[in-house]
Amino acid sequence: MSAIPFQGHRNFRIRLVLATLAGKPIKITKIRSDDLNPGLRDHEVSFLRLLEAVTNGSIIKISYTGTTIEYSPGIIIGGSLTHNCPPTKPVGYFIEPMLYLAPFSKTKFSIVFKGITSSKEDAGLEAIKWGLLPVMEKFGVREAALHTLKRGAPPNGGGEVHLKVDHLIPQPLTMHALEMPKIAAIRGVAYCTRVSPSIVNRMIDAARGVLRGVGVEVNITADVWRGENSGKSPGFGLTLVAESKKGWRFIAEDIGGPGEVPEDIGVKVAYELLEEISKSAVVGRNQLQLALCYMVIGKEDIGRLLLNKEQIDENMIYLLRDIKKLFGTEVYFKDDDNENCLVATVKGVGFTNSSKKIA
Template identity: 70%
Template sequence: MSKSESKIKTFRGPRNFRLRLVLATLSGKAIKIEKIRSNDLNPGLKDYEVSFLRLLESVTNGSVIEISYTGTTVIYKPGLIIGGNLIHQCPDSKPVGYFLESMLYLAPFSKKKFSIIFKGITSSKIDASIESIRWGIIPIMEKFGVREVSIHTLKRGSPPLGGGEVHLICNTLLSSPLTLHALEVPKISSVRGVAYCTRVSPSIVNRMIDEVRKVLKPIGCEVNITADVWRGENSGKSPGFGLTLAAESKKNNWRFISEDIGSNGELPEDVANSCCLKLLKEISESGCCGRNQLVFAMVYMCIGKEDIGRLKVHKAQIDDDLIWKLRDIKEVLGAEFYFKDSDDQDQNQLIATVKGIGFTNSSKKIA
């Protein structure tokens, strides 16, 4: 007993909480996370992290989760991913994107199809909005062979009170993802986007659209922003507005995403402006994926067949946060990335290569 106990992979601190649990679930290995905010005024897990653990428990069969008395230590022994029909009430402290994003790592490798309705806030300043998952993450999944996955926005809910509803459906069940070979930096042909608002005047949406056109004019490519005004029952409990932009490539369906929402005292112009600047930054410092898509793509590369996957990344994308994540991936899955110089004109590009761990969907083995 004590022998197996000592073998448990141990992590420290609240960093990459979801990623660590997701990797553990995929690999079927138990993990322990200790010292979670142990020096904080409010030590231990936050309500949304507990909510995330509950969600994991309900999409798997046989998971054991032990949380210490103070909440600073979690031991997680994953069960099989089973999926199914669920409703998950998200706490008001995190938007549905926080939960939804992580579920996309697990959904294609489940026993049954995923159909989860998430209720709560639909956007925030730092977590994924519905559009950025729909345009940013789902196209990446398609490259790995996950073609039938969709997200439906039933109701929007702005912070702080939320009241939104989002339905995730994943009909593709894979045994392992395809090997990725993304060696060509995509050329962007147009910028698309959605400017939305809930319970405020529709003119706010138009102000955002005008500002985006103004800021992005120098790049001279097509800018097409959809106005999405939500009224009545389906617009949640709080007034709010936000913007998601996606720079689309002509070939192969790569997209670079940026997003922002209006917080207290922010003008629609400010939101649009920061969103555009972030998009420009993302484009100027990216290989095939933006920063917010990179880890997702890398995890899928690791759990692929035993073949070398390749992905072009920009040197600037390799920052300390990415290194933390790559180390976590190695710790749980055992896959190591190797960065090679790329031979094209742009000196700033590298090729990230990794050999898949030969993962197979454990629920498929039985069937």
Template identity: 50%
Template sequence: MATKILKFSGHNYFRQRLVLATLSGKTVKIDKIRSDDNDPGLKDFEANFLRLLDKVTNGSIIEINYSGTSVLFKPGIITGGKIIHDCGTARAIGYFLEPMIALAPFSKDPFNLTFFGITNDNVDLSMDIIRTAVLLQLRRFGIEEGLELKISKRGAPPLGGGEVNFKCPIVKALKPIQFTDEGRIKRIRGIACCTRVSPQNTNRMVDAARSVLNRYIPDVYIYTDVYKGEESGKSPGFALSLVAESTTSVLITAEQAANPGETPEDIGRRTAKLLLSEIRKGGCIGSPNQWLMLLFMVLSPEDVSKIRLGQLTAFTIQYLRDIRDFFDVTFKIKQDAESNTLLLTCVGVGYINYNKKTT
């Protein structure tokens, strides 16, 4: 019997479809990748991501046509282990690390990944947000012991030079979640970092952010993280990441990195306003992390999982459609008129990591 191939068009949602294919074991074909562009086909960073996917799996088959506008991916087994990968400078490390977080718990061996590249920019999630918010959310699904992200060197765009190490334990199965109580914001924490510029820039970012946030809440503490010499990468830069925590351990995030010509005060105020905007949307998880929580709900045991979200991003809406295609799971979505939030409910597929030997 021929294996059914799931077909998609275009370069959008490229990573998520490859991750869903890997987890579901389904072959996927993506065509018309920038076929009408002056520079058609896969970009360097997409080809680089395919190389990483090949490293963390065994037996995967990747076929790219001559023009690079079509990719056929037949997934193998997630093997993990110790891997070193250069992410280049076209996209930040977050572009590569985010999908790995989705795959890591279901690997044969625990992931021990070392990445080189850009640690903070305005396109992909920074290492600070992944470390202080994304990884903490995994605890709800029972992924705790040995989960670690270490930033050895920071790397600002355009030249990067950062180095991070990601470790993740493996699990036999996830836990279902009931995450619907938003609670009230009780404190805001943050990290202001800089590389190859005056350390004073971090203090200026902190002061500017506090001037906005202290009107909202008194408990605001922002750490300054100054990297020097070898650990400061190859380019000057500064960035700020903020995390608001509620009484029920909801984590809402915002971050910004400096563009050329911007002052630390610009970054401080802008990031603070972004955070307040995210908080206003409501829900138990910030916009950038919606997809990971929904994916793990689907992979949970055959039980009901429930989560409260603010507005669904366009990315999340497409992700829900892709989840239906790969796992045949649909979410029940109910509007809560009182809080203007959405309650999303699904029954997990009972995903078991057969690679993990029972102890």
């Protein structure tokens, strides 16, 4: 079977993950070939190692310059292991793609990730716990949990989290989500490590001030980490979750960067949550990739998901093209009664967990 060609460093993780699920070899060329520092980054190589560890029989070839890789996937075996994440990316960068593989593994996933636990670009712990795991639950993956053993703010990290997915399923359920969920409450976690506990209250007050107008219950928990479990660097962050009664959730999060005060973060995350709600239908933009991929690898049946027209952006088109290249499946968009919305319909490819074939 000849390798499916891809170019560039875009969607690096999801391409490898989808190739693993599809069982098709891929070849990615021109990875940062025009860059002053060409080729794969530390975290990308680290991700390849992780992928190799959770699969059996994968073959990964990296060219001398690191601008080309060939990946021939094996089967997903999972297991218990520890992964040390490089300081360039937080643990969320590595956990997120594992969520696509874990339910379809031969043995249960139980991986301890060590390193930085938060960043401005990648999924934080609460975003995974309250944003991504609930989406998986909608597709029939229960008993997935992320335990925070230690928090580790950037730049020095020192955090430790445990991802456990105990539910192995043959394939995800077919999704029919055509109704806009109503948000019943806004929850959140404001956390800090190695800084004054008053910081979390300042974030909470600022966020509440913005969200007071929407008229639902706002409940933000203060989570102050002290001592050995709080990592090597001072830091703070806020994750807000808007949840519906049916279990759909929208999330927004950020962490304090250099020169930012807690009030800024509180206000910013609150506004971003409102923005995310206004631009989404059933799932937020950061959950869309997971939801669409699970729909694609579902049963050979039509799944439907209500989308906001605002959610159709460049990233989504890149994702849909990658899906088509690997699975040959196209997502069709139908107009909805609500003129701001579209219904994405996709026929599952009839993927089956290779270790569950006898049934």
